[in-house]
Amino acid sequence: MNIVYSPIIFIGSKFIDYLSITGGIFLLFLNILRNFFKVNYKEVIYELHSVGVKSLPIIFMTGIFVGTIMVIQTGFYVRAYNITEVLGWGAGFTAFREISPLMVGLMFSGRIGANNTAELASMKVSEQIDALKILTIDPVVYLVIPRFIATIVMITLLTVITDTMTIISGALTSKFLLGLDFHIFLDSFFSYIKIEDFTVGLVKSFIFGIMISVVSSYYGLSAKRSSKDIGFLVSKSVVFTAVGIFLLDYILTTTFEL
Amino acid sequence: MFIIKLLKDLALYLGGLLVYSQKHSDGITKLLLKTVITSFTTKLRLKETIKQAYIIGYNSLPFITVIMGILGIILVTEFGAQGVKITGSATEVGGPYLQLIVRQFGPFITGMMLANKVSTSISAEISSMKITEQLDALKMNGANITQYLIVPRFIAGFFMVFILIIYAVLVAEISGAITAKYVFGVPYEVFVNFQFVEKSDIIQGVIKSFMIGAFIPIIGVYSGFMSETGSKSVGDSATRSVVMGLSAVGVIDLVVGGVMFVITG
Numbered sequence: 043m044n045i046v047y048s049p050i051i052f053i054g055s056k057f058i059d060y061l062s063i064t065g066g067i068f069l070l071f072l073n074i075l076r077n078f079f080k081v082n083y084k085e086v087i088y089e090l091h092s093v094g095v096k097s098l099p100i101i102f103m104t105g106i107f108v109g110t111i112m113v114i115q116t117g118f119y120v121r122a123y124n125i126t127e128v129l130g131w132g133a134g135f136t137a138f139r140e141i142s143p144l145m146v147g148l149m150f151s152g153r154i155g156a157n158n159t160a161e162l163a164s165m166k167v168s169e170q171i172d173a174l175k176i177l178t179i180d181p182v183v184y185l186v187i188p189r190f191i192a193t194i195v196m197i198t199l200l201t202v203i204t205d206t207m208t209i210i211s212g213a214l215t216s217k218f219l220l221g222l223d224f225h226i227f228l229d230s231f232f233s234y235i236k237i238e239d240f241t242v243g244l245v246k247s248f249i250f251g252i253m254i255s256v257v258s259s260y261y262g263l264s265a266k267r268s269s270k271d272i273g274f275l276v277s278k279s280v281v282f283t284a285v286g287i288f289l290l291d292y293i294l295t296t297t298f299e300l
Numbered sequence: 301m302f303i304i305k306l307l308k309d310l311a312l313y314l315g316g317l318l319v320y321s322q323k324h325s326d327g328i329t330k331l332l333l334k335t336v337i338t339s340f341t342t343k344l345r346l347k348e349t350i351k352q353a354y355i356i357g358y359n360s361l362p363f364i365t366v367i368m369g370i371l372g373i374i375l376v377t378e379f380g381a382q383g384v385k386i387t388g389s390a391t392e393v394g395g396p397y398l399q400l401i402v403r404q405f406g407p408f409i410t411g412m413m414l415a416n417k418v419s420t421s422i423s424a425e426i427s428s429m430k431i432t433e434q435l436d437a438l439k440m441n442g443a444n445i446t447q448y449l450i451v452p453r454f455i456a457g458f459f460m461v462f463i464l465i466i467y468a469v470l471v472a473e474i475s476g477a478i479t480a481k482y483v484f485g486v487p488y489e490v491f492v493n494f495q496f497v498e499k500s501d502i503i504q505g506v507i508k509s510f511m512i513g514a515f516i517p518i519i520g521v522y523s524g525f526m527s528e529t530g531s532k533s534v535g536d537s538a539t540r541s542v543v544m545g546l547s548a549v550g551v552i553d554l555v556v557g558g559v560m561f562v563i564t565g
Binding site: 100103107110111115160277285291 | 317363366367370371373374375377378382396400403404408412413416417420421423424425427428431532534535536537538539542543545546547550553554557558561562
């Protein structure tokens with residue numbers, strides 16, 4: 043009897059788990075929207091600094107990686123068919139629309155999302171969140187909403203920096219690795235890339251930012267009383283946000299492209 | 301005056317960043333060398349290695365399936381839409397898509413995802429062992445920590461990441477073929493096209509896979525060992541391992557891709 047029931051029990055319990063997690067995330071999101079304007083602006087500025095300024099190095103690095111990798115990978119085709127005039131378009135289009143929001147999202151889920159979960163979870167374990175509740179301070183208003191605002195503002199702005207670094211590093215790579223002049227890359231880039239390609243990337247990043255901050259805060263607040271949980275919660279939150287980024291990217295790509 | 305001060309600050313900042321990353325990459329490389337030497341000179345804990353292979357490999361299967369399935373749909377949709385705009389049909393997409401997956405996106409995206417999942421869980425495990433003084437207890441019993449804890453994770457990660465990347469390429473190709481069939485009406489036998497995949501692409505993908513597989517578990521262990529006392533450091537070490545792992549995958553991809561480009565050209 044057990045053999046018959048156990049797979050059903052397994053699938054059912056997993057299903058209920060995922061439903062309760064997604065439900066909790068949506069409830070937290072509604073809670074954030076409802077209390078959005080009660081936020082403490084001092085906290086927001088502090089979080090803007092800690093989310094934005096401290097992520098600059100990794101964002102610079104992401105931009106350099108994306109630009110260089112896209113030019114190298116497009117370079118194989120450019121060299122095979124000798125079509126130098128589409129190099130800037132090929133590298134820039136893929137980077138702006140797809141790869142740079144995706145990479146910024148993944149870097150944010152690693153740098154900001156994981157940090158969020160770790161901070162909130164260790165506050166929960168050391169009963170600081172209970173202390174806030176006793177002082178009649180809503181932890182969502184005081185801790186979650188500033189992080190939410192900082193993440194969605196900064197991920198959009200930092201995507202612009204990544205895109206800029208993509209152009210610079212792409213032009214440098216095409217000069218020093220493919221031996222093309224700067225103006226060949228930049229001409230092809232500026233004559234074929236439309237402003238929509240840039241804004242589509244920004245919209246994608248903005249939506250990823252909303253998801254990353256809500257999911258990571260949810261996992262942080264769901265910590266139990268033991269410190270052993272924290273590491274595993276961070277791991278789970280990073281995995282969930284990665285799947286979420288790819289799913290949202292799929293939905294957004296199909297709405298923009300088809 | 302203001303500009304000079306700004307430039308000075310920037311230089312100090314960049315210098316500090318370089319020193320920081322140099323210190324850690326030094327430490328990671330030393331740990332990697334030590335682990336490789338230990339894995340050849342001491343006896344392997346086979347049971348533990350198989351358990352770690354189960355945790356790293358089998359438990360990541362659903363995650364990798366979902367991610368690579370969605371990635372295949374996204375890339376084929378983007379490429380196909382461009383193909384339709386330029387040539388009027390998406391039949392040409394299949395060959396370059398398979399080549400890009402083998403050479404670039406298979407190792408890169410799978411590596412990033414495994415840096416997220418595997419490095420964080422290894423570093424959370426090691427750092428919670430460290431703060432509860434289990435590592436000290438092991439040392440007191442005369443166990444060789446490298447042989448006892450690191451080598452099984454390293455061997456398991458090295459082979460499992462390679463196998464997972466092969467699996468990921470397969471999943472992406474299948475989901476791409478299905479997308480091409482139902483969105484752009486390209487038949488399977490036209491889409492699945494091995495013409496573009498050359499020996500150098502496969503070599504590039506394999507080198508990237510093995511390097512990523514070697515570094516992911518080592519980065520998890522390294523960042524776990526870095527943690528100090530207190531429950532906050534468990535979360536910090538997990539966060540640090542994500543950042544280090546993602547950066548390492550990016551650097552490996554960049555270096556191997558650049559070197560292969562220069563060699564084949």
